Amino acid sequence: MPIRVYNTLTRTKEDFRTISPGKVGIYLCGPTVYKEAHIGHMVGPVIFDTIKRYLAYNRFEVTWVVNITDVDDKLIAQSRVRGIPMSQIATEMTMDYCANLMALGVDQITHMPKATEHIDDIITFIRNLIERDYAYESEGDVFFAVGKDSEYGKLSNRRPEEQAGMGGDAASKKRAPGDFALWKEAKPNEPSWPSPWGNGRPGWHIECSAMSHKILGNSFDIHGGGLDLIFPHHENEVAQSECCHNLPMARYWMHNGLLRSGEAGKVGGRATSEANSQSNIEPTTQKMSRSEGAGGLRGLIERLGGERIRFYLLRTHYRSTIVFSEERVAEASGALEKFYLFFERYQRVTKQPFYHASGQISGMAPRFRDHQQSYTGNSSLLTEVDRLRGDFLRKMDDDFNTGAAMSDLFQLLTALNRFADENNLEDEQTSNTALGDFRTGVETLRELAYLLGLFIKPPVRASEEPEGDLADSLVRLLINLRNEARRNKNFDTADQIRDSLTDMGIILEDAQGTTRWRSE
RNA sequence: GGCGGCGUAGCCAAGUGGUAAGGCGGAAGUCUGCAAAACUUCUAUGCGUCGGUUCAAUUCCGACCGCCGCCUCCA
Incomplete structure (x- = not known):
């Protein structure tokens, strides 16, 4: 079964075939770095990070490009507003963006x-389009002549004459209102670069x-971005690139669904006057800040933890709208706790930490799909593990259905817990076979x-916790006092201690003759 | 108006032309002094509404209702 990918261009799922055997080029439209990133900007990076991991796992050599638009x-x-150079804002916001990516585990x-x-590359590109008569200069600006491209509109399924608006500010310079700017003449005190125009x-x-041309070539495999970029951004990109090179720009166009805040309206989008006039809904920008609370995305990540957010985003299929609110993420994260508790159990069983110091799985777990793991023998556990792994991969094969695949991860967790229960793995003497x-x-x-x-790494805990030696x-x-009381059958006192600790957010667990504690 | 998407249990969310994964929450049970954790069982005769095609539809087709996105610079 090949991997299947939904292609916006054909509006169908297609078998995934690369241009060069074993190699994949992915271009994802990144941010314009003029203000701090919001949670909606993270959806694409998270899903494509996952896609890259999955393709690499399938032995593809993947080059993944995410651009930064800094002009x-x-x-x-x-x-102008802040009175500092554009480049400085761009640098600040790029760093902010990258910090957020790292917090969400986007490191691919x-x-x-x-x-x-890449101004030189851009100028060369534009010059090429002019030479090929797909673009024209007009009073220092250069425009792409949409009418020259017979395929214009194929990605967004629009007819050019239907989508052409009034032409915007530069309408008077354009031959047709649908034409769009390739190069803009500098106004006084604007950052600018010399060009033939x-x-x-x-x-x-x-x-x-x-x-994308510079790094990935004339044609590459996957071009991605948010659904909102299909028009005009991607439509214009295909037009430019294909008119310039006379080759398909990308084989598969993949678009992720957008995020909406829990209340209403799209996070970070334009506030439409209609939407706001029909109810008491506040402008969308305010809603965004509300949904992220104090401190924006950084604050959100600090409060919730990057892994919870990533988990939340991947629970939904990437093409669907995700309704996002802090409460919903927190609510859904209960599921993650089961894994975290299990990893502690793993450590008690194996006397080894679950997380590897390096954060790498190589050497410990197979990194590729085709590894020869022996799930042989008559162990019912391994039979089930093998089955669940197959189910998981089949779902990922089908257009990277992370939400569906997660179900197998949960079933795997249950199977492992059940196995540990049945075989008393936390006892001192367990069979090596069971342990293996x-x-x-x-x-x-x-x-x-x-x-x-x-x-991959230990979760950064969200809330402030009574960590540290002193707290421990x-x-x-208190645990010792309580156990003393328990030995004396003085359960009232014992329960009082436990209840008080519970009120403080400290959970006690009696097991195997000892008492463990953890915070909520 | 044009193009596109969505509507599945209290909530979130997969999915299929043959009768509904998984998670949260809830209920009961095993274990425990009691809890917690873990495990087990249960929790949608039903997939917006109405028609149609079919031996069979939640899944295909049509209409309708509701929600949402894009239509020149939002990921």
Whole structure:
């Protein structure tokens, strides 16, 4: 069974076939770095990070490019408002963006090209389009002539004449209102670069065509982005690139669904006047800040933990809308706790920490799909593990259905817990066979979770916790007092101690003759 | 108006032309002094409404209702 991918271009699921055997080039449209990232900006990176992991697991050599657009009208406007150079804002916001990516476990990006570092490539690209008569200069601006491209509209399924608006601010310079800017003449005090058409800067769209071409070539395998980019951004990209190179730009166009805040409206989107006039809904931007609370995305990540957010995003199919609110994430995270508790159990059983110091799974778990794991023997556990692994991979094969695949991860967890129960693995003397099967099962769990980017590093705990030696000593002291009371059958006192601790968020667990504690 | 998406249990969410994964929550049970954790069982005669095709539809087709996105610079 090949991997199947939904292609926006054909609006069907297609078998995944690469242009070069064994190699995959992915281009994902990244942010315009004019303000801090919000949670909606993380959806694409998280799903494509997962896709890259999965393709690599299937022995593809993947190059994944995420661009940074660091020159743009909004950046210039911000620069004016804040009175600092555009480049400084761009640098700040790029770092903010990257920090957020790391917190969500997005660490698979191969290249992050910046538009301002590819001005030459952009100019060459535009010059090429002019030579081929797909673009024209007009008073220092350069426009793409949409009418020259017979295929224009194929991605968004629109007819050019239907979508052409009024032409915007530059309408008077355009031959047709649907034409879009490739190059914009610099206004006084704007950042600019010299070009054959005078000082100016690139339009939107063009940087993606130029940089994807530079890094991935004339044709590459996957082009991704949010659904909202299909038009005009991607439509214009295909038009530019294909007119320039006379080759298909990308084989598969993959678009992720958008995030909406729990209340209403799209997170980070434009506030539409209709939506706001029909109810008491506040402008969308406010809703976004409300949904992220104090401190924006950084604060959100600090409060919830990056892994919970990633888990939440991957529970839903990537093409669906995700309704996001802090409460919903917190609610859904109960499921993750089961895994965390299990990893502690794993450590009690094997006397080894679940998480590897390096954060890498190589050497401990198979990294590729085709590894020859022996699930042989008559162990019912391994038979089940093998089955669940197969189910998981089949679901991932089908357009990266992470939400469905997760069900197998949960079933795997249950199977392992059941096995540990039945075989009393936490007792001192357990059979090596059972222990071996258990380890194999856990390594499979780790292998699959790795594909989703989960359970690679210990979770950064969300809330402030009574961690540390002092807290531990104090809790241990109370536990000892309580156990003394229990030995004397003084259960009232024992329960009083436990209840008080519970009120403070400390859970006690009596097991195997000892008492453990953890915080909620 | 054009293009596109969605509507599955209290909540979240997969999915299939043959009779509904999984998670949260809830109920009961095993274990425990009692709990916690873990495990077991149960929790949608039903997949927006109404028609149609079919031996059979939640799944295909049509209409309708409701929600949402894009239509020149939002990931």
